[in-house]
Amino acid sequence: MSPTSYIAKQVADLKPSGIRRFFDLAAQMEDVISLGVGEPDFVTPWNFIEHSFHSLEQGYTSYTENAGMIELRQEISQFLKQNYHVTYNPEDQVIVTVGASQAIDLALRAIVNPGDEVIVVEPSFVAYTPTVTLAGGTPVTIQTRAEDDFKLQPEQLEEAITPNTKAIILCNPNNPTGTYLNKKELEPLAAVIEKHDLLVLSDEIYAKLTYDDDYTSFAALKSMQERTILISGFSKAFAMTGWRLGYAAGPAEIIAAMVKIHQYTMMCAPTMAQHAALEALKNGRQSVQDMMESYKQRRNFIVSSLNEIGLSCPNPGGAFYTFPSIQATGLTSGEFAEQLLEEEQVAVVPGDVFGENGEGYIRCSYATSLHQLDEAMERMERFVRKKM
């Protein structure tokens, strides 16, 4: 028997991430300006790092509680209350995970039975659909429309729901589009969700990176807290991607089920990362604010530049991505990204890797220095002029 034949069917059937394919292509090139990164260009603020060193010096090198250090869960709970006005008991309604990605995986494995459908709103973060499949569920995608600024419409949601629908994954602000739904836009969705008695996995990892409006957590909407698993973490707003630290907050029964899986598969999140996160929540507010202001300026810069180049780009309300249309060039997303990389050494991510409705778009991250952004825009302008 060949080793391939041992691979589990649901894994063998998974499509490799389009991001991975494009990474392989970009990695072969030299002197690439990358707008392809989904992570901050800031190094983790020094006081978070220093606190982690200090914890190691003090001998905190062993396991923590499965659900995470209680001090950290208390701080997370406090943070959610202060920022989003949602109250969680740190004892049994919060779990610390290895990145928000693990929180999503745990949440899905905790709730999905074979045959259950989970709605994924596309364009979407590349991991949602595969993690639903790996949990034994059936992903059902909704294709949001460019003319709605890729905002999910209540009637689209209503249409996608079947008797088998159990949950929906919402990412607000969204990766890859940067689309941000405010309270008024979330409320009609919540009404549909309540009507059909669905659970919501609300991925709010970019919540602290919203620029023009106050952020409303999905869990803060009327009657939604008991049916929401709020997922977040430290990667994006706190510039801590490599620390792999996230969390989930939700109904005690669901969190207990997630802890059950976590204790057998992961034991606990890394202790030193938990200490860094503790410092981030206690003393990181100014750092987060400074980084957010910098992203906002760069967003203004890139959106204005892309529109000048002729790549139509709405102003995204959050995260650090723009999702401009490249349809005027007559190229597909893949062709555009590959040719741009080959001819001008600028890496962007083709929109179709985030779902079929991402075709005709590219994801450009502006989490990169202004100097690099400026150079990237000049190169893109030269490229687009040749193609149009």
Next chain:
Amino acid sequence: MNEVEIELLKIIEKNANLEVEKIAKLMNKEVDEIRELIQRLEKEKAILGYSTLIDWAKVMQFEEVTAMVDVKVTPARGVGFDKVAERIYRFPEVKAVYLMSGAYDLSVSVQGSTMMEIGNFISEKLSALDSVLSTTTHFILKKYKHDGIILQDDDDDDKRIVVSP
């Protein structure tokens, strides 16, 4: 100061070399509006000048010595420390003067091309002032960080992978 003015000042404090067009794009404002705002802030002396931070240690032909001098002085009647501070900061060798709390009164940063040049300035000009009681000179041996910028930073290359989710 309103939010727009503060944002503008923060941007040009970080990089005074940015073109007005780029600043306008960063702030999502019209170019003329930003140009007028800069002119007004210059007039109001909120913007005092535009300087460049150079790591002179990297310029091989150029040798520069900086000393931090702790100065004890006798304050003058009616004007306190201000008058003596003014007499000190008028010297072109003096790059900065701060009134301090603690063991001495003024902290004076002095620049020259050799230690001897600085020594001569301190002994012949600074110490010779009537109100100066004593000076303690500390030479800077190496600069690690200046005005919030790390000078020995060989660490600013982008360590991220080219494409990530």
